[in-house]
Amino acid sequence: MRERVITLGLLVALFFGVLVLAKGAGEWRSPGNQQGYAPPQPIAFSHRLHAGELAIDCQFCHVAADNSRYAGIPTSDICYKCHKFVTAPYAAVAEERRKASEEKREPRPIVSEELKKLYEAMGVADPLKPVDPSSLEPIRWVRVHNLPDHVLFSHQAHVQAGVACQRCHGPVETFERMYQYETLSMGWCVHCHREVNQTGVSGRPVHASTDCAACHY
Ligand code: HEC
Ligand code: HEC
Ligand code: HEC
Ligand code: HEC
Ligand code: HEC
Numbered sequence: 001m002r003e004r005v006i007t008l009g010l011l012v013a014l015f016f017g018v019l020v021l022a023k024g025a026g027e028w029r030s031p032g033n034q035q036g037y038a039p040p041q042p043i044a045f046s047h048r049l050h051a052g053e054l055a056i057d058c059q060f061c062h063v064a065a066d067n068s069r070y071a072g073i074p075t076s077d078i079c080y081k082c083h084k085f086v087t088a089p090y091a092a093v094a095e096e097r098r099k100a101s102e103e104k105r106e107p108r109p110i111v112s113e114e115l116k117k118l119y120e121a122m123g124v125a126d127p128l129k130p131v132d133p134s135s136l137e138p139i140r141w142v143r144v145h146n147l148p149d150h151v152l153f154s155h156q157a158h159v160q161a162g163v164a165c166q167r168c169h170g171p172v173e174t175f176e177r178m179y180q181y182e183t184l185s186m187g188w189c190v191h192c193h194r195e196v197n198q199t200g201v202s203g204r205p206v207h208a209s210t211d212c213a214a215c216h217y
Helices: 002-025 047-053 076-083 090-102 113-122 155-160 165-169 186-199
Strands: none
Touching: 076 113
C-alpha cells in the first residue's frame, strides 16, 4: 500500500512536469490519445462484413473479453473455421461457376488476394507444397488501442458489468477498417464512471470507482 502511495505521488509529480513540458512543446499529445488512429492492417479485415453483414458475435473472435484484462486478437485458427471453405467473396465464386457452365468445363477454385495471405500465414496456401512449420510467420496485426503502462484497465470488469463493446469502441459493425473511436483519456474514463454510478448499466446499479488507485499502479 505504501508503495502504491509513493507511485501515485510520483505520478502526480510527473503530471505537473508533463504540463510544463506540454506548454513548451506546444503540441504535446498524451501517448494514449490517438483518437481516429487507423493503421493499415496486414490483411484487409472488415468488421463491417464480419460483425455487421454476417453478424458474427464479437466474442466469437475476441474470446477473452469477459474473463481477462485483454479481449484478445483472434488466431488464424478461428478464421480458418470458416475460411477453410470460404476462399473468396461469394459473388466471385458465383461468377466463376456461371462462366464454367457457359464454357462447359469444371469451375476453377477461386482464392482472393486477401485470403491468400491468411493461407500463406497458416502454411496451407499450396496443398502440393508442404511447409516447414518453424518457417511460418503469424499475421502481424497492428495494435490500434494503447493505454499507457501506468493505467489499470480490464475488459473483464466492464464486460461483466454489462457495458456494451460499442459504448467504448463505437459502431464497430460498420467499420471497414478498425480505428480508435474514443480519446481513451482519463477524463473519458472518469466521466463515465461518474455517470454509471448515477444511472447504472441497463438499469442495474454499479459502483465504478473514481479513486486514483483504482486506475493507477
Ligand atoms: C471474425 C472475427 C472478428 C469479429 C466477429 C470481431 N472482430 Fe474485432 N478484430 C478482429 C481482428 C482480426 C482484429 C485485428 C485487425 C483489425 O484491427 O482490424 C480485430 C480488432 C478489433 C479491435 C482493435 C484492437 C486493437 O488493435 O486495438 C477492436 C476494438 C475490436 N476488434 C472490436 C470488435 C467488436 C466490438 C466486435 C463486435 C461488434 C468485433 N471486434 C468483432 C476480428 C474480429
Ligand atoms: C469500458 C470501455 C470498453 C469496453 C466496454 C470494451 N473495451 Fe475494448 N478496449 C478498451 C480500452 C480502453 C482498450 C485499450 C486497452 C489497453 O491498451 O490496455 C481496449 C482494447 C481492446 C482490444 C485490443 C487489446 C485487447 O484487449 O486485446 C480489443 C480486441 C478490444 N478492446 C475488444 C473489445 C470487445 C470485443 C469488447 C466487448 C466484448 C470490448 N472491447 C469492450 C475499452 C473498452
Ligand atoms: C463465421 C465465419 C467467418 C469467420 C470466423 C471469418 N470469416 Fe472472413 N469471411 C466470411 C465470409 C462468409 C466471407 C465472404 C463474404 C462474401 O461473400 O463477400 C468472408 C470474407 C473475408 C474476407 C474478404 C475476402 C475478399 O477478398 O474480399 C477477408 C479478407 C476475410 N474474410 C478475412 C477473415 C479473417 C482474417 C478472419 C479471422 C480473423 C475471418 N475472416 C473470419 C466468413 C468468416
Ligand atoms: C462506458 C462507461 C465506462 C467507461 C468509458 C470506462 N469505465 Fe471503467 N467501469 C465502468 C463500469 C460500469 C464498471 C463496473 C463497476 C461495477 O462492477 O460495479 C467499471 C469498472 C472499472 C474498474 C474496476 C474497478 C472498480 O471500479 O471496481 C476499473 C479499474 C476501471 N473501470 C477502469 C477504467 C479505465 C482505466 C477506463 C478508461 C480507459 C474506464 N474504466 C472507462 C464503466 C466505464
Ligand atoms: C477511471 C480511471 C482513472 C481514474 C479514477 C484516475 N485516472 Fe489518471 N489516468 C487514467 C487514464 C486512462 C490515463 C491516461 C490518459 C492518456 O493517456 O491520455 C491517466 C493519466 C494520468 C496521469 C498522467 C498524465 C496524463 O494526463 O496522461 C496522471 C498523473 C494521473 N492520471 C493521475 C491521476 C490522479 C492523481 C487520479 C486521482 C485524482 C487519477 N489519475 C484517477 C485513468 C484514471
